[in-house]
Amino acid sequence: MTKIRFKIDEPGHENHLCYLTNLRQHEDASESFLKLVREPKYFCKRCGRAAADKKNLCKPTKL
Numbered sequence: 001m002t003k004i005r006f007k008i009d010e011p012g013h014e015n016h017l018c019y020l021t022n023l024r025q026h027e028d029a030s031e032s033f034l035k036l037v038r039e040p041k042y043f044c045k046r047c048g049r050a051a052a053d054k055k056n057l058c059k060p061t062k063l
C-alpha cells in the first residue's frame, strides 16, 4: 500500500502563505510573516489568502 505524501512540486512553494500557515507560522505573527500579508495586492485563487507579493501565493490574482 502506498502512502499519499504531501508533494512539493511547485518552485518556491516554501515561500507560499498556504505552506507557511500549514507550519503555523501565522500564529507567531512574526515580523517576517506580517510583512508578507501587510498591504496585500494579490490574493490566492486556491486558498483565498492575500499577500503583498504574488511570489508568496500559489495561484496569485491581482486584487
Ligand SMILES: [Zn+2]
Residues within 6 Å of the ligand: 016, 017, 018, 044, 045, 046, 047, 048, 049, 057, 058, 059
Ligand atoms: Zn494558496
